[in-house]
Amino acid sequence: MSNELLEQHLKKDYEWGFTTDIDTDTFAPGLTEDVVRALSKKKQEPEWLLEFRLKAFRAWQNMPEPNHWAHLPYPKIDYQSISYYSAPKVKPTLNSLDEVDPELLKTFEKLGISLEEQKRLTGVSSNIAVDAVFDSVSVKTTFRETLAEKGIIFCSFSEAVQEHPELIKKYMAMVVPATDNYFAALNSAVFSDGSFCYIPKGVRCPMELSTYFRINASGTGQFERTLIVADEGSYVSYLEGCTAPQRDENQLHAAVVEIIAHKNAEVKYSTVQNWYPGDKDGKGGIYNFVTKRGICLEENSKISWTQVETGSAITWKYPSVILKGDNSVGEFYSVAVTNNKQEADTGTKMIHIGKNTRSTIISKGISAGYSNNSYRGLVQVRKGATNARNFSQCDSLLMSDTSGAHTFPYIEIKDKSAVVEHEATTSKIGEDQLFYCKQRGIDTEKAIGLIVNGYCKEVLNKLPMEFAVEAQKLLAISLEGSVG
Amino acid sequence: MLAEKTNTAQQVMDSLSGFAGKVNFISDAALADSLRYLETYGIPTNKHEDYKYCNLDAVLKREFKSLSAPAETGADINALRLEDTITLVMVNGVFREDLSDKTVLRGLHISSFTNLSEKEKTLLTQQANPKNDAFVALNTAFSGQGFFMTVERNTELMIPVHILYVSDSENPAMTHARNFIHVEDSATATVIEHFVNIKNCKVFSNFLSEKQIGNNARLTVYTLQDEGTAGYSVNTNQVELLRDAYYDNTTVTLSGQVVRNNHNVVLSGSNSQAHLYGLFKINGNQLVDNHTLMDHKVPHCESNELYKGIIDGKSTGVFNGKIFVRKDAQKTNAYQSSKNILLSDEATINTKPQLEIYADDVKCSHGTSTGKIDEQAMFYLNARGIGKESAARLLLQAFSGEVTDKLEVDSVKQLVEQRLNYLAV
Numbered sequence: 001m002s003n004e005l006l007e008q009h010l011k012k013d014y015e016w017g018f019t020t021d022i023d024t025d026t027f028a029p030g031l032t033e034d035v036v037r038a039l040s041k042k043k044q045e046p047e048w049l050l051e052f053r054l055k056a057f058r059a060w061q062n063m064p065e066p067n068h069w070a071h072l073p074y075p076k077i078d079y080q081s082i083s084y085y086s087a088p089k090v091k092p093t094l095n096s097l098d099e100v101d102p103e104l105l106k107t108f109e110k111l112g113i114s115l116e117e118q119k120r121l122t123g124v125s126s127n128i129a130v131d132a133v134f135d136s137v138s139v140k141t142t143f144r145e146t147l148a149e150k151g152i153i154f155c156s157f158s159e160a161v162q163e164h165p166e167l168i169k170k171y172m173a174m175v176v177p178a179t180d181n182y183f184a185a186l187n188s189a190v191f192s193d194g195s196f197c198y199i200p201k202g203v204r205c206p207m208e209l210s211t212y213f214r215i216n217a218s219g220t221g222q223f224e225r226t227l228i229v230a231d232e233g234s235y236v237s238y239l240e241g242c243t244a245p246q247r248d249e250n251q252l253h254a255a256v257v258e259i260i261a262h263k264n265a266e267v268k269y270s271t272v273q274n275w276y277p278g279d280k281d282g283k284g285g286i287y288n289f290v291t292k293r294g295i296c297l298e299e300n301s302k303i304s305w306t307q308v309e310t311g312s313a314i315t316w317k318y319p320s321v322i323l324k325g326d327n328s329v330g331e332f333y334s335v336a337v338t339n340n341k342q343e344a345d346t347g348t349k350m351i352h353i354g355k356n357t358r359s360t361i362i363s364k365g366i367s368a369g370y371s372n373n374s375y376r377g378l379v380q381v382r383k384g385a386t387n388a389r390n391f392s393q394c395d396s397l398l399m400s401d402t403s404g405a406h407t408f409p410y411i412e413i414k415d416k417s418a419v420v421e422h423e424a425t426t427s428k429i430g431e432d433q434l435f436y437c438k439q440r441g442i443d444t445e446k447a448i449g450l451i452v453n454g455y456c457k458e459v460l461n462k463l464p465m466e467f468a469v470e471a472q473k474l475l476a477i478s479l480e481g482s483v484g
Numbered sequence: 485m486l487a488e489k490t491n492t493a494q495q496v497m498d499s500l501s502g503f504a505g506k507v508n509f510i511s512d513a514a515l516a517d518s519l520r521y522l523e524t525y526g527i528p529t530n531k532h533e534d535y536k537y538c539n540l541d542a543v544l545k546r547e548f549k550s551l552s553a554p555a556e557t558g559a560d561i562n563a564l565r566l567e568d569t570i571t572l573v574m575v576n577g578v579f580r581e582d583l584s585d586k587t588v589l590r591g592l593h594i595s596s597f598t599n600l601s602e603k604e605k606t607l608l609t610q611q612a613n614p615k616n617d618a619f620v621a622l623n624t625a626f627s628g629q630g631f632f633m634t635v636e637r638n639t640e641l642m643i644p645v646h647i648l649y650v651s652d653s654e655n656p657a658m659t660h661a662r663n664f665i666h667v668e669d670s671a672t673a674t675v676i677e678h679f680v681n682i683k684n685c686k687v688f689s690n691f692l693s694e695k696q697i698g699n700n701a702r703l704t705v706y707t708l709q710d711e712g713t714a715g716y717s718v719n720t721n722q723v724e725l726l727r728d729a730y731y732d733n734t735t736v737t738l739s740g741q742v743v744r745n746n747h748n749v750v751l752s753g754s755n756s757q758a759h760l761y762g763l764f765k766i767n768g769n770q771l772v773d774n775h776t777l778m779d780h781k782v783p784h785c786e787s788n789e790l791y792k793g794i795i796d797g798k799s800t801g802v803f804n805g806k807i808f809v810r811k812d813a814q815k816t817n818a819y820q821s822s823k824n825i826l827l828s829d830e831a832t833i834n835t836k837p838q839l840e841i842y843a844d845d846v847k848c849s850h851g852t853s854t855g856k857i858d859e860q861a862m863f864y865l866n867a868r869g870i871g872k873e874s875a876a877r878l879l880l881q882a883f884s885g886e887v888t889d890k891l892e893v894d895s896v897k898q899l900v901e902q903r904l905n906y907l908a909v
Contacts, residue, residue: 069533071840383829383830396839396841398841398843398844398846399844400844401811401814401843401844401845402811403842403844404840404841404842405839405841406838406839406840406841407837407838407839407850408836408838409835409836409837409838409852410834410835410836411833411834411835411836411852411854412832412833412834413826413832413833413834413854414831414832415826415829416826416827416828416829416831416856417856418826418854418855419853419854419855419856420852420853420854420855421851421852421853421854422835422837422850422851422852422853423849423850423851424837424839424849424850424851425847425848425849426839426841426846426847426848426849427846427847427848428844428845428846
């Protein structure tokens with residue numbers, strides 16, 4: 001029974017695997033100091049930013065590639081065979097959507113994020129402002145004017161460099177220093193674009209902000225940066241989505257996301273990651289090496305990461321929170337699904353520094369096919385972090401006898417008033433649960449969907465409405481027929 | 485770092501040149517593997533993932549130049565004997581037949597490493613692979629006169645065997661005690677492994693025990709570690725369980741400056757069962773690092789771990805447990821739990837419970853918790869007229885009880901309770 005279903009699923013195509021045929025302006029492959037300079041020049045960047053890039057590049061050259069510790073076997077990446085810049089040939093400035101390449105707009109429509117439609121539906125059902133990043137460059141940010149009325153800055157990173165250099169200078173690399181790790185250094189040297197968001201004092205962002213990433217050109221890597229600053233007493237909910245075309249080659253995605261939360265501010269960051277995972281033999285797919293980190297800078301701030309990871313051939317991602325302010329709160333909710341030959345090593349770090357800080361970690365891993373899915377996390381309570389509290393739960397669900405589920409939690413506590421709990425379980429879908437459903441006339445496939453959705457409910461509940469629906473669909477597609 | 489590593493390795497090589505010929509009970513191949521490992525990797529520093537929280541290289545380089553000590557002790561062994569047990573004595577890593585009880589127990593057979601039968605020789609070094617760990621390699625290269633204990637087929641040892649590992653050296657020295665405990669098919673035994681440091685001398689005890697538990701056999705081991713405030717130790721247990729075998733170990737760390745326990749259990753026969761329990765209560769600058777590996781190789785096995793720590797002063801406790809379920813090990817049940825109480829602001833606990841699972845029809849879980857003494861429980865006792873200090877002691881005793889209750893030999897339990905000293909005012 002199961003083999004048939006499995007076959008069905010394995011034959012299932014990646015829905016977002018199309019490519020868009022538009023003119024691009026692409027650098028020749030290779031990475032040298034000249035490339036970094038050319039990139040900076042192309043973006044008409046100020047001197048200090050070029051310096052920042054060069055510093056990162058020089059550091060990167062001397063760093064060993066970290067491939068020994070993660071539970072991720074992958075071939076050596078040839079960083080010289082990647083093109084570090086690819087942009088749709090669009091006019092330099094865009095004032096309205098009409099000026100965007102229609103091919104591009106079609107792509108986004110296919111992806112289900114119709115920019116036009118959203119413009120029409122202002123403030124109605126899909127209340128999301130989108131910044132779409134196509135290959136290396138942000139193509140259009142919607143709702144900018146509406147947001148500007150409230151003083152909210154939401155634009156592409158390059159624009160922010162030109163228009164708000166003081167903010168970028170102040171906050172960039174505050175949480176993820178240029179030399180933080182190998183991939184962050186690489187990103188700092190060659191990042192091409194990304195999103196910038198600033199919520200001023202006391203403002204509650206009236207809509208969800210969203211970035212949509214799309215790798216289109218072949219032979220390129222994508223290196224974007226997202227910087228979110230929530231000033232005193234503000235609130236923002238931020239969404240991120242990503243897809244890529246289906247190709248036989250592996251493409252590299254190395255992003256950096258930084259979040260800074262000031263006093264009483266709250267940032268909620270949700271990701272639905274659906275990069276192309278490669279075919280059933282593990283050919284092609286995106287290598288996703290992402291550094292995401294937030295800091296609760298002052299008291300009573302809160303940062304919450306929610307992620308649904310279904311794509312990428314390789315996922316290497318640890319969204320973290322530094323709880324520096326007193327009474328600050330960090331949260332991490334994750335569902336990671338791997339199928340076929342996918343490999344995921346993902347988790348979080350919660351660094352408790354301030355007093356009365358709290359963190360919650362809920363991680364749900366699902367492994368099917370021949371994949372491996374690892375949770376790797378750190379909970380650290382520093383000396384003086386009085387009354388720190390952490391609760392972690394990492395569950396793994398195994399859907400096949402050829403897949404693996406692993407848990408590598410690190411817990412380091414240096415304060416006696418800390419209360420830290422960690423639980424992890426690994427099991428497969430219970431025969432009795434399946435039997436119960438089938439007995440009531442629900443077929444195997446639907447029963448599995450039901451059970452998996454129930455298993456992930458704690459996390460899916462944390463997603464904003466629009467994403468929750470997408471995520472549930474994604475889960476169903478990713479796992480269709482994969483249980484034996 | 486490379487230069488430092490070479491220093492340690494060089495020291496080992498130098499000492500070995502005049503020594504290697506004597507260890508005729510270890511095969512040449514195993515000896516060569518050990519040396520090659522030491523030369524290539526040296527002693528692990530805290531850059532090594534398995535020794536992240538326990539930097540032994542620094543200790544060894546600084547303190548221990550001598551890699552052996554004379555097998556002499558002025559201690560009164562009789563004072564260390566436990567009631568109703570058979571006592572075997574090792575001094576500074578060398579088996580002292582003259583100080584040990586002459587065994588007349590049916591089914592028990594002890595032979596010194598110099599006197600091994602061919603069968604025993606082939607078994608030795610089969611469990612512990614010197615190619616995996618520096619301390620196994622060191623022990624393989626340097627172990628002196630250990631002993632091979634066999635519990636013969638279909639016999640049940642009526643009296644526990646009490647093995648005393650005595651450290652006693654004027655000068656700082658490293659010792660390499662080693663044994664092999666072979667419980668043959670359908671045999672049953674209880675063993676007490678007792679480490680004592682007589683005059684609280686500076687000794688680095690690098691102990692290695694290989695254990696094989698045959699089909700349908702049972703082995704219960706109580707490990708008491710009492711190396712004093714100046715003693716360092718690495719204790720490696722490499723255990724293999726065959727079909728329907730049962731292994732049960734309770735390790736209580738009573739003292740020791742740095743204590744590192746590597747407890748590796750391989751479940752290679754179906755329906756076998758392993759239980760590991762551990763307890764440590766530390767203070768001052770002590771460091772206790774419990775490392776366990778449950779390697780589930782075949783279906784239908786069960787493993788269970790419970791480690792508890794009470795950490796006071798500036799001491800550090802570490803628990804790193806790994807449950808490894810191989811692809812074929814379906815229907816595995818594996819549980820792991822680590823619970824710790826921090827009593828001071830300077831104390832540290834690092835835990836890393838790992839699951840690595842490649843089979844789908846399994847039930848595996850781990851849990852770890854760290855906290856202080858429960859305030860509600862404290863209030864409950866205070867409200868009933870029990871002072872803060874006695875109440876704390878009572879609660880800690882209850883906390884330890886879950887592990888000390890596993891000690892089913894009365895003399896051992898008494899010794900532990902007396903040493904943990906909860907009831908002293």
